[in-house]
Amino acid sequence: MPESEKVPLLATRSLVKRFGSQVVLADVTLEVPRGRVLAIIGKSGTGKSVLLKCLAGVLATDGGEVLFEGRPLGAAAPDASGTDALAAFRRRCSYLFQGNALLDSLTAWENVALPLEQATLLPKAEIRLRVSEALRRLELEADATRYPSQMSGGMQKRLALARALVTRPEIVLFDEPTAGLDPLRRNAVFALIAHAQREFGFTAVVVTHDLPEALASCDHLALLDQGRIRFSGTPADFAATPDPVVASFRDSPAALARDIASLRAGAALPADLG
């Protein structure tokens, strides 16, 4: 293996993020292996999306660093070609926002073409080809002239996915890509991510709540708990670890069945519900 490939594509070292007095990320150290799909799981409000935004440079960190190919990202870290490291990282990275973040004044076609038109020097014919291909893959060809507001939530999600993949990025950050989708679409999105990842070979970081789908489609899992990475490993490690927090996550479907059975038998609501 070449020396450059031993270095994780993306990593964080002792990352800290605060909002006022609230510490969201206390000390996050994480490595994203090259060419793999890493799922970040955790309870709601534990800072998974914040971590992803820190990785993308959308949010400024309050401590620690984000490393891309071993080099720190940030305004004060110029890369070898003298351009800003963060700008270089963004040229090779895509981000799928939880709320899709589609530009509502642009049509589906224009939304997908936007990163190619504005951030690359590709000729128009190549842009047309790539946009058509991206829309076709996501079954949105017939909706190319519609605006995001004229589309359903699932279509908007697919459109955002098309925009994220059209630049053929080396790394894609997915912030809850299946939020608000029905189970069939959810499976389809995870299958699409896995398929696209195999086809294009990009590295993916997926923030999700969908544990079964994440276990089935991701190579690595990281559990974020109380501002720190509680667990990091393969799905097999996840299934075997005796860590009680991981176990509570892992066994949540069984726990739900138990709770429902208890409630039907007249028991009180579980104490940790609120």
Add this chain to the structure above:
Amino acid sequence: MLSALGQSSLRIVSEAGDLTRFTLRGFYSAIGSRRLGRRLARSVYEQGVRCLPVILIVGIFTGLVLGLQAYHTLNRFGSSALLGPLVALTLIRELAPVLAALMLVGQAGSALTAELGIQRNSEQIDALETMGIDPFGFLVAPRLLAALIVFPIMTAFFSLVGLIGGWLSACILLPLAGNVYWASIDSAVKGADVSECLVKALVFGALAISLCCHNGFNAHRRTGATGARAVSASTTRAVVFSSIGVLAADYLITSLLV
């Protein structure tokens, strides 16, 4: 009290510096921004074409009232022949740039502040950044450049229909001769008056639209509110501050040029 006064002064200076930096970055980012022409055309349409009816309506009524008031006042001194110059100079040097700017702030400025605020709230601006697109070049630059085109044109329209309003009052509803009205305007209005009007329109446009863009762009962090309330607060703030800014700038420019 002194401490509070000092803090307020520091905040005003800091915000003025922030706004200046924002405006300069907005204009600078136009250099190298791709497909700027299409976005500029859309901004010109939104700021100009959509606001034209309001400008024309306010302009004609301003001229009508001005003609009516001035005729009766001048007639008392036997100087009704000076009505044309009075209406023209009042409109061109003062009322047209100020009132057109206030109307544009109320309609186009509030709309663009809300649009940028919603784009900030729905992470569209963050999305541009992650795609490697400069949001200043994409969102702010076309709106600022459009203001430099639209404000002078709207001011000219306002002046023109204002003059027609004055003529309607004085020559159609009242007994002043039409040729006296137009001939006196022709001889009274100088190039310097038109220049003053143009300077004001350009300054008001840049000031008002940069204030509106600044408030919308920073809706998430400047108002202490979140979500829809942040957009609402930013829009209110943008309209109020732009209106005050236009009037304050008017005084400064007038005192320099008179």
